[in-house]
Amino acid sequence: MRPHLLAALLLGSSAFAGAEEPCTLPPGTDGVQARLAYARGLVAGALGPHPAVRVLAVTVDGERLAGVDLSLDDPGERAGVAAALRALCPSLEIRFPEPAVPRAPRSRWRGWIEWLRAPPGRRAIRLPEGVLFVPPLADQKQPRFHVTFQRYRTDFGTYDVGSVGFGENFGLLRWPGEREGDGWQLGISGAVFAIFNLDAESMDLLNADYYIGFPVEVHSGRFSGRLRLFHLSSHLGDEFLLNPQPGPPVERINLSYEALEALAAYERRGARVYAGAIRILSSDTPLRRNRVQAGAEYRSRHLGRARLRLVAGADLEAWSETDWDIDTSVKAGIVFPNARRLDRSIQVLLEFYDGHAPHGQFYPLRVRYLGAGFGFSL
Numbered sequence: 001m002r003p004h005l006l007a008a009l010l011l012g013s014s015a016f017a018g019a020e021e022p023c024t025l026p027p028g029t030d031g032v033q034a035r036l037a038y039a040r041g042l043v044a045g046a047l048g049p050h051p052a053v054r055v056l057a058v059t060v061d062g063e064r065l066a067g068v069d070l071s072l073d074d075p076g077e078r079a080g081v082a083a084a085l086r087a088l089c090p091s092l093e094i095r096f097p098e099p100a101v102p103r104a105p106r107s108r109w110r111g112w113i114e115w116l117r118a119p120p121g122r123r124a125i126r127l128p129e130g131v132l133f134v135p136p137l138a139d140q141k142q143p144r145f146h147v148t149f150q151r152y153r154t155d156f157g158t159y160d161v162g163s164v165g166f167g168e169n170f171g172l173l174r175w176p177g178e179r180e181g182d183g184w185q186l187g188i189s190g191a192v193f194a195i196f197n198l199d200a201e202s203m204d205l206l207n208a209d210y211y212i213g214f215p216v217e218v219h220s221g222r223f224s225g226r227l228r229l230f231h232l233s234s235h236l237g238d239e240f241l242l243n244p245q246p247g248p249p250v251e252r253i254n255l256s257y258e259a260l261e262a263l264a265a266y267e268r269r270g271a272r273v274y275a276g277a278i279r280i281l282s283s284d285t286p287l288r289r290n291r292v293q294a295g296a297e298y299r300s301r302h303l304g305r306a307r308l309r310l311v312a313g314a315d316l317e318a319w320s321e322t323d324w325d326i327d328t329s330v331k332a333g334i335v336f337p338n339a340r341r342l343d344r345s346i347q348v349l350l351e352f353y354d355g356h357a358p359h360g361q362f363y364p365l366r367v368r369y370l371g372a373g374f375g376f377s378l
Helices: 003-015 032-047 075-087 110-116 238-242
Strands: 056-061 066-069 093-097 145-154 157-176 183-197 207-220 223-237 257-270 271-283 290-299 309-319 326-337 345-356 366-375
Touching: 032 056, 032 075, 056 290, 075 093, 145 345, 157 207, 157 366, 207 238, 223 238, 309 345
Parallel strands: 066 093
Antiparallel strands: 056 066, 145 157, 145 366, 157 183, 183 207, 207 223, 223 257, 257 271, 271 290, 290 309, 309 326, 326 345, 345 366
């Protein structure tokens, strides 16, 4: 027993030495407040000054004080307090009820919120690193940084084109799952994709596509998925409009639309397959609304001291606007990751494309090209 509790026990014993049974209620203690006051006096006589102990409630049995509920935050002191009180009243029942935890008000969305909440001990992460759904490698319209030289072959000639992209996926909030790498993530992504005519004297800007999206990603074991609402608008370059260009004339249209994309993937031992669809929700220009996509890719394990990886991927897409013609994109190369953050890397990639031009305003034209370039993941 602690020293101050031993002193309180001695003090309490002397204070009630003249009473045959301190738990016997004296006359005039019929009301609740009077009984609480008597119990407080009993506790003070047994313990002396002890501001941490509070009397919460009492129970009586006829003319006797049968039990008392006390509040004491330090569990280590409870045994000493109970012993001091029972030294005065051996039959007194001493209770230390735990404070009730207030229940949150019920909500019709409470089940959904609980499902999204991180498991105990793992809080939601603000501004997490990386993504939970890896963007398809060979998809031409995934936000990424790249500089690529492309050799175009068309029905009206062969041309050199420079393709650049400036974009990234940025996580805003992640709810981790029970297994490492699993969870849900809400993010934002943006990009600009531009192509230039390298055969022109001033390397004319041909087209620029502007993209912004809001992806919701999920990863669970070998499965992952992404639901993404996005906006895309396409703009012909001023130099393209002002200067004579090869090929048939291109009629400028206001290509701008909002769409919803859903993709799901399964991965195992570095290989992954994925499939999904896009539905155009609204468009400034009359367009058919449906697009489907599927693909496969492979990422090797880290090789050598440089921890480089070999990667390859193929992406197939078809759009109802182009009568479901299949557009094929293939990429392969080497990835040099950062030693500390594997999601940061430099990629050296070769690529092949055959299908409708993936550059906004030129989508009615069929093109085929080979390319080589650098990519950067920040």
